[in-house]
Amino acid sequence: MTNMYVDVEALNLRSTAQVAPGNRIAILHLCQEVETLSDADQNGWVKVRVDVEGTAHEGFVSGRFLREPVAEAREALVAQAIREWLRFEKGLGREAVDPFFKYVGEMWQAIGLRLDGKHTDIPWSAAAISFMVRNAGEKFTKYKNFRFSGQHSMYIFDSIGRQINEDNSAPFWGFQLFEAQPQLGDIVCKWRITPQTFETAAVSDDYKSHCDVIVRIGPDDLQAIGGNIGDSVGLTTYKKTPSGFVERADHAFALLVNKVPENRVA
Amino acid sequence: MRPSRPVVAGILLLAVSCASGQPALFDEAPSSPVPVPDCATSEAERLRSPLLVYSAPDPDSAIVARLEAGRYIYRCVRSGDWLGIWFADDRVDCSTRPDDRKCPSGWINQDPDTESFG
Numbered sequence: 321m322t323n324m325y326v327d328v329e330a331l332n333l334r335s336t337a338q339v340a341p342g343n344r345i346a347i348l349h350l351c352q353e354v355e356t357l358s359d360a361d362q363n364g365w366v367k368v369r370v371d372v373e374g375t376a377h378e379g380f381v382s383g384r385f386l387r388e389p390v391a392e393a394r395e396a397l398v399a400q401a402i403r404e405w406l407r408f409e410k411g412l413g414r415e416a417v418d419p420f421f422k423y424v425g426e427m428w429q430a431i432g433l434r435l436d437g438k439h440t441d442i443p444w445s446a447a448a449i450s451f452m453v454r455n456a457g458e459k460f461t462k463y464k465n466f467r468f469s470g471q472h473s474m475y476i477f478d479s480i481g482r483q484i485n486e487d488n489s490a491p492f493w494g495f496q497l498f499e500a501q502p503q504l505g506d507i508v509c510k511w512r513i514t515p516q517t518f519e520t521a522a523v524s525d526d527y528k529s530h531c532d533v534i535v536r537i538g539p540d541d542l543q544a545i546g547g548n549i550g551d552s553v554g555l556t557t558y559k560k561t562p563s564g565f566v567e568r569a570d571h572a573f574a575l576l577v578n579k580v581p582e583n584r585v586a
Numbered sequence: 587m588r589p590s591r592p593v594v595a596g597i598l599l600l601a602v603s604c605a606s607g608q609p610a611l612f613d614e615a616p617s618s619p620v621p622v623p624d625c626a627t628s629e630a631e632r633l634r635s636p637l638l639v640y641s642a643p644d645p646d647s648a649i650v651a652r653l654e655a656g657r658y659i660y661r662c663v664r665s666g667d668w669l670g671i672w673f674a675d676d677r678v679d680c681s682t683r684p685d686d687r688k689c690p691s692g693w694i695n696q697d698p699d700t701e702s703f704g
Contacts, residue, residue, distance in 0.1 A: 416681075441630040441679040442658070443704025470703040512704070528629075528702050548704060 326352040327387040327536060329543075329555070333372070333379040337365035345379045346372045349410070350543075351402045351535055354386065393460045393580040394505030400452040401533040401545040404553045411554035416440050420552070427451040427547070431468050440551070445530050446472040448547020449507065452533060453491070462580040463491045476509050477525035479576045480518070492576035494521070501564045505578040506534045508544055508558055510571035518574055531576070532556050542566070617647045622670035622691035625662040630679035631700035633657050639692035643668030650692045659698060660689070668693045
């Protein structure tokens with residue numbers, strides 16, 4: 321029928337359309353793609369086919385925890401964020417441990433720094449976001465126009481400037497939190513250590529900060545994936561305002577809106 | 587005019603230290619070294635431009651290191667216009683050092699031009 325995505329952190333796949341001991345086939349992860357094989361029954365169960373670690377399974381999931389796909393380009397970036405989250409065992413894989421330090425090393429090397437990931441005093445969260453965006457660029461070339469950097473402040477500055485200049489080649493436009501409602505595949509940013517505002521970020525590209533890729537949007541909050549969260553790749557929850565914007569809390573100050581159109585590589 | 591012996595010795599010392607990749611060290615310390623307290627931060631920053639590191643927050647103190655761009659430092663403590671820093675020696679940062687991560691330290695009298703990651 322149609323493809324949908326898991327919209328909770330973990331979702332049980334069951335062999336029958338009921339919660340019963342022993343009928344769980346697998347646990348599906350956030351943003352995992354499923355093929356729906358039926359409409360929801362009166363209790364909300366949907367029959368699905370899904371690939372779990374290379375094996376196709378059919379079973380039932382609670383349909384209220386599935387979401388419709390969004391634009392392919394957005395799904396591509398979300399998929400890269402999820403890929404890193406899974407590589408780091410959903411936040412349990414620690415940066416200094418083999419093989420996880422090697423993944424951090426890959427992120428550094430992708431932005432041209434000869435670091436192997438073993439040096440844990442060098443914050444790698446911006447390298448992680450750059451890595452996710454770069455990999456999404458394999459399918460959607462506009463992501464390659466990202467200002468890849470080990471500093472979030474560099475690409476925040478770039479995105480704000482390109483928004484102001486209405487640069488349509490930019491993969492992201494930077495907005496104040498109250499200017500755009502967050503969507504999947506956007507990037508939400510907050511300052512660290514030294515307070516920043518959108519105005520200061522528009523004129524400076526050199527301060528400590530942190531950004532995450534939005535992978536789930538709920539009615540009251542959203543979840544986003546970033547690097548160097550608890551020495552891993554992890555999920556962070558951001559609150560939403562009643563009108564649906566990212567709340568200006570916990571140092572959040574900018575939203576980078578995904579502007580990548582459907583220009584998939586042939 | 588031929589250079590005097592001390593000048594030749596100084597040039598030789600500098601040449602040897604440059605050739606070995608070690609920071610240039612000078613014998614005379616006009617003021618006593620002042621230890622940098624334990625570093626409050628665990629974040630290393632990458633230098634964009636070179637730095638001279640002194641043994642004390644005093645321009646007349648000995649130079650303990652000449653750090654090139656690309657080296658990593660930690661901003662530890664302020665003392666007036668001076669900043670006490672740690673700097674990684676042969677490693678990228680201090681995180682893989684034994685002995686409680688302690689790195690060589692010293693003082694700089696400028697705001698370092700660094701790339702602060704994350």
